[in-house]
Amino acid sequence: MSVRIADGVIWLDGRCLVEDAETLLLAIQQDxxxxxxxxxxxxxxxxxxxxxxxxxxxxxxxxxxxxLARHIFSHFDFG
Amino acid sequence: MDExxxxxxxxxxxxxxxATRDFSALLRDPQSSAAIDSAxxxxxxxKGSVGLFAMQPAELVLHGAETMLGEARKGTTALDAxxxxxxxxxxDQTDRWIDEIExxxxxxxxxxxxxxxxxxxxAPAGPAFSPDSAGKTSGHVDxxxxxRVREADVLAASGQPLTAFRYTPDSECFFRGDDPLAIVAAxxxxxxxxxxxxxxxxxxxxxxxxxxxxxxxxxLSAAPLEKVSAAFRLMPDxxxxxxxxxxxxxxxxxxxxxxxxxxxxxxxxxxxxxxxxGALGELLVAVNGMAPLAEQAERLDRGLAGQIRxxxxxxxxxxxxxxxxxxAVRSVELEPTLRRLPRLVREIAEGxxxxxxxxxxxxxxxxxxxxxxxxxxxxxxxVRNAVDHGIELPERRAxxxxxPAGTVSxxxxxxxxxxxxQLADDGAGIDIARIKAIAVERGLVSxxxxxxxxxxxxxxxxxxxxxxxAATVTQVSGRGVGMDAVQAAVEALRGTIDVESTPGHGxxxxxxxxxxxxxxxxxxxxxxxxxxxxxLDQVVETVGIESSHLRPIGGGIVCVLHGRTVPVLDLASLxxxxxxxxxQVKLLVTEAGGAPVALRVDGFAQRIDTQxxxxxxxxxxxxxxxxxxxxxxxxVLLVLDLPELAA
Numbered sequence: 107m108s109v110r111i112a113d114g115v116i117w118l119d120g121r122c123l124v125e126d127a128e129t130l131l132l133a134i135q136q137d138x139x140x141x142x143x144x145x146x147x148x149x150x151x152x153x154x155x156x157x158x159x160x161x162x163x164x165x166x167x168x169x170x171x172x173x174l175a176r177h178i179f180s181h182f183d184f185g
Numbered sequence: 186m187d188e189x190x191x192x193x194x195x196x197x198x199x200x201x202x203x204a205t206r207d208f209s210a211l212l213r214d215p216q217s218s219a220a221i222d223s224a225x226x227x228x229x230x231x232k233g234s235v236g237l238f239a240m241q242p243a244e245l246v247l248h249g250a251e252t253m254l255g256e257a258r259k260g261t262t263a264l265d266a267x268x269x270x271x272x273x274x275x276x277d278q279t280d281r282w283i284d285e286i287e288x289x290x291x292x293x294x295x296x297x298x299x300x301x302x303x304x305x306x307x308a309p310a311g312p313a314f315s316p317d318s319a320g321k322t323s324g325h326v327d328x329x330x331x332x333r334v335r336e337a338d339v340l341a342a343s344g345q346p347l348t349a350f351r352y353t354p355d356s357e358c359f360f361r362g363d364d365p366l367a368i369v370a371a372x373x374x375x376x377x378x379x380x381x382x383x384x385x386x387x388x389x390x391x392x393x394x395x396x397x398x399x400x401x402x403x404x405l406s407a408a409p410l411e412k413v414s415a416a417f418r419l420m421p422d423x424x425x426x427x428x429x430x431x432x433x434x435x436x437x438x439x440x441x442x443x444x445x446x447x448x449x450x451x452x453x454x455x456x457x458x459x460x461x462x463g464a465l466g467e468l469l470v471a472v473n474g475m476a477p478l479a480e481q482a483e484r485l486d487r488g489l490a491g492q493i494r495x496x497x498x499x500x501x502x503x504x505x506x507x508x509x510x511x512x513a514v515r516s517v518e519l520e521p522t523l524r525r526l527p528r529l530v531r532e533i534a535e536g537x538x539x540x541x542x543x544x545x546x547x548x549x550x551x552x553x554x555x556x557x558x559x560x561x562x563x564x565x566x567x568v569r570n571a572v573d574h575g576i577e578l579p580e581r582r583a584x585x586x587x588x589p590a591g592t593v594s595x596x597x598x599x600x601x602x603x604x605x606x607q608l609a610d611d612g613a614g615i616d617i618a619r620i621k622a623i624a625v626e627r628g629l630v631s632x633x634x635x636x637x638x639x640x641x642x643x644x645x646x647x648x649x650x651x652x653x654x655a656a657t658v659t660q661v662s663g664r665g666v667g668m669d670a671v672q673a674a675v676e677a678l679r680g681t682i683d684v685e686s687t688p689g690h691g692x693x694x695x696x697x698x699x700x701x702x703x704x705x706x707x708x709x710x711x712x713x714x715x716x717x718x719x720x721l722d723q724v725v726e727t728v729g730i731e732s733s734h735l736r737p738i739g740g741g742i743v744c745v746l747h748g749r750t751v752p753v754l755d756l757a758s759l760x761x762x763x764x765x766x767x768x769q770v771k772l773l774v775t776e777a778g779g780a781p782v783a784l785r786v787d788g789f790a791q792r793i794d795t796q797x798x799x800x801x802x803x804x805x806x807x808x809x810x811x812x813x814x815x816x817x818x819x820x821v822l823l824v825l826d827l828p829e830l831a832a
Contacts, residue, residue, distance in 0.1 A: 124359050124362075124364070124396065127395035127396065128395045128396070131393065131395050135390075149367070150366060151359075151364050151366065151367075152354075152359075152364055152365045152366040152380070152398065152400060152402075153359050153395055153396060153398070155366060155380060155400075156387075156393070156395070156398070156399060156400060157393065157395060159380065159382075159387055159400075160387045160388060160389075160390060160393045161390050161393070173370045173375075177370075177375065177377070177378040177404075178366075178378070178380070181379070181380075
């Protein structure tokens with residue numbers, strides 16, 4: 107499971123594939139205040155990224171994947 | 186003409202030129218407050234000026250443009266590429282209206298309708314001002330402009346050309362198992378990436394459909410276009426790539442600010458400057474008389490000869506400096522000559538359904554007024570030709586993997602005493618097989634002759650009178666004025682024109698023109714017991730070879746120079762005299778029709794800097810003569826036109 111909710115935080119881990127988009131969408135809709143921790147993401151499907159772009163949840167953590175850190179998450183506000 | 190109107194036509198066009206420069210600067214840096222301020226002032230002043238004439242639609246449009254710039258100035262609105270395109274459209278229209286006022290004294294009946302259209306685009310509530318319009322791309326035309334704006338920092342920091350890509354995955358692609366992000370992650374040397382909403386804004390949180398792709402991915406890569414295209418080889422129809430030159434437009438950035446104290450400049454009747462040039466020419470002739478005098482004195486008294494030579498050197502130094510000063514007075518910036526080109530390119534491209542990015546670099550160089558005046562027509566024709574015949578329609582460009590917008594760039598520069606004008610397009614290039622076929626069809630050459638032609642010579646067929654490559658003669662390029670007229674106009678300015686082309690990649694026309702027409706560097710040659718002058722800028726080189734190296738071929742004679750076979754003509758025979766056989770052959774190499782031709786002469790004498798009078802009276806009837814000049818001893822020297830004689 108790449109999307110998991112624990113301690114009021116939505117954790118993204120490993121390979122976030124297309125089917126994770128819906129799970130993430132539901133998770134954020136359930137608790138729009140919950141931060142999304144992206145430190146463990148190794149791969150991010152565009153469908154999952156679209157959910158983050160549209161719902162704009164609070165993000166935290168630093169992506170260890172260089173492509174994601176440089177080209178994707180650098181455009182988000184971490185607050 | 187009414188003096189007030191006359192003044193307005195000059196000042197109004199100056200303001201348009203100023204605003205054009207400012208908008209060019211804004212296209213690269215939409216936040217440049219200096220450019221916003223300057224454009225605001227130009228629009229404001231222009232609005233005041235048009236108010237004095239029956240130009241109410243222009244006044245309304247300029248008011249709208251001024252308001253938009255005013256908002257940007259206050260920081261209420263950040264300008265984006267869409268806003269700037271609207272402002273440029275307003276400026277172009279005002280320029281057209283100024284033309285109408287000049288020609289007809291009033292605006293056409295459509296003016297108010299056109300103005301309304303522009304006002305809608307300018308309206309604060311209209312689409313041009315919606316905050317998401319930067320990402321919204323109604324057509325393919327402006328994505329590059331928006332990207333240039335968005336990634337200005339990356340472009341500025343990169344010292345090398347970058348490849349831009351725009352990948353629009355279809356909305357069903359997730360169902361097919363595509364992950365556009367993974368595809369983009371594989372783009373080599375990715376410099377920057379932006380994930381943008383396809384419809385200009387992201388859907389609402391409530392209406393998001395997680396398995397529909399609603400994104401566009403745009404980015405820049407330091408890898409060449411082929412490698413970037415290769416990363417998208419599985420979805421060629423969803424990707425557009427384009428090469429961006431980060432330093433290609435720096436010339437526009439450096440558009441000089443108006444010099445302080447410009448109002449203190451003198452306005453001088455050009456006739457007086459011409460008189461000054463005439464007197465200088467006579468002075469040069471007199472100074473040229475010193476060298477033979479010193480030679481004569483040498484035989485009588487070496488000390489006296491030395492003194493004469495010393496005075497000669499002084500006189501040459503002073504007249505040289507005077508010549509440069511007078512040339513500078515006669516020099517004008519090319520910029521006013523060229524300021525209409527960008528608008529004309531936009532109009533021509535629009536009429537043909539093409540999108541073209543036109544850039545000019547080096548327009549600040551100064552050249553002789555006569556050359557500047559004579560350059561506009563041939564240049565306009567070349568630019569039209571590039572947009573009409575060079576740049577392909579957007580669909581065809583997309584098939585070829587090019588960006589839908591073609592680029593046409595005009596570069597101007599000085600090379601010593603020569604002005605080099607280069608016009609390059611990234612269009613289809615010249616199809617040599619087609620050129621040959623058309624030339625044969627029009628009876629310009631025979632099929633056998635075309636087989637023997639090199640590619641370079643075949644390309645020059647486009648300059649032959651009666652040649653026109655358009656399958657359908659379009660309204661733009663028109664009938665009757667072909668590239669032969671361009672060549673004739675350039676040659677009338679004592680210039681040359683060359684063409685290079687790579688099929689599929691574009692065409693470059695290169696014009697070389699003398700920077701000054703005031704004086705001409707002449708080489709004096711001896712032929713058939715007479716002395717003649719030839720302009721040094723027509724001489725490629727002078728060589729001496731053994732007569733045994735001349736070889737008869739067909740009906741003519743050739744020799745090999747730098748590994749190239751060059752036809753040799755006898756200048757004495759061309760001038761109606763007798764050819765002489767000597768063991769040592771002196772050759773003067775010139776260029777005729779783009780290829781070198783050697784002319785056999787008897788000897789070379791000194792070089793002089795003098796004023797050539799255009800041929801008139803009896804001389805006008807002699808072919809192959811440019812004009813005449815006076816030598817220091819009072820004799821008249823005929824100045825030959827080498828390309829004409831060699832043609």
